[in-house]
Amino acid sequence: ADGALLIEGQHWVDELNKGRVDSVMAALEERKVDSMRLYYSLVELPAYRKIADIVNTQLALLKDLGPLPSQVREALRREVEGL
Numbered sequence: 633a634d635g636a637l638l639i640e641g642q643h644w645v646d647e648l649n650k651g652r653v654d655s656v657m658a659a660l661e662e663r664k665v666d667s668m669r670l671y672y673s674l675v676e677l678p679a680y681r682k683i684a685d686i687v688n689t690q691l692a693l694l695k696d697l698g699p700l701p702s703q704v705r706e707a708l709r710r711e712v713e714g715l
Contacts, residue, residue, distance in 0.1 A: 635669035
């Protein structure tokens with residue numbers, strides 16, 4: 633994948649989750665991957681109709697960023713397979 637989308641459906645933002653998102657973004661940057669490829673959004677469950685807009689926003693961002701370089705994609709694949 634060229635990016636990831638994380639949608640949280642709680643009406644309040646848990647500090648632990650925010651910390652995890654920050655950690656994932658830092659890990660991406662360490663691996664020479666633009667952290668903007670992780671798109672985080674809070675959507676309260678009654679507003680689930682916004683999810684299509686969020687997905688479209690993420691897709692547009694990824695289109696602007698372009699695909700991950702092959703060597704970065706391969707390094708990430710090897711790392712994930714080693715888990």
